[in-house]
Ligand SMILES: *[C@@H]1O[C@H](CO)[C@@H](O)[C@H](O)[C@H]1NC(C)=O
């Protein structure tokens with residue numbers, strides 16, 4: 456079987472189809488009893504991955520809007536672009552977690568092709584965008600709670616490790632981020648509208664608010 460597999464792989468390699476090689480390797484006799492995530496739990500993580508990527512896209516749109524010359528709020532823009540990168544990192548962390556646990560039930564390619572929700576078109580000012588960002592993060596936090604619940608309550612397998620990982624790595628950052636946004640909203644909403652936003656933007660660029 457092994458020899459056959461190598462021959463087959465060599466054949467497909469020479470004709471240039473890498474997919475068949477992968478299929479062949481999947482058939483190899485590699486132990487898989489250690490792969491123990493339940494499907495309900497991996498499904499929850501897949502959905503969470505989409506939420507993180509969706510959040511990243513929303514922040515990209517915010518970052519771009521505030522950099523437009525008609526807005527010219529470069530502090531806000533930089534802040535949201537940074538948030539977009541962080542959300543993308545969260546997505547990668549979820550992918551890496553699934554790979555670390557040996558998940559093969561997840562089809563990573565089709566996962567990337569799943570349809571995304573449209574991103575809200577525009578935000579009328581900095582305060583609206585920050586408020587929307589806090590709402591978005593609150594939604595993400597609730598969604599992480601849901602995944603934790605699913606992975607804990609699965610009748611066949613309580614996924615202690617993932618639940619701990621989501622709680623310490625993800626929820627910790629969510630609550631700190633939400634506090635940060637709420638503080639920014641508080642400061643900005645106490646400032647005089649247009650001049651206030653201008654000054655807040657300058658401070659944001661320097662990391663002072
Ligand atoms: C958060 O979730 C609520 C309820 O599902 C939804 O109406 C709202 O648009 C979401 N907010 C953002 C910013 O995605």
Ligand SMILES: [Fe+2]
Nearest residue numbers: 507542545595
């Ligand atoms: Fe996130």
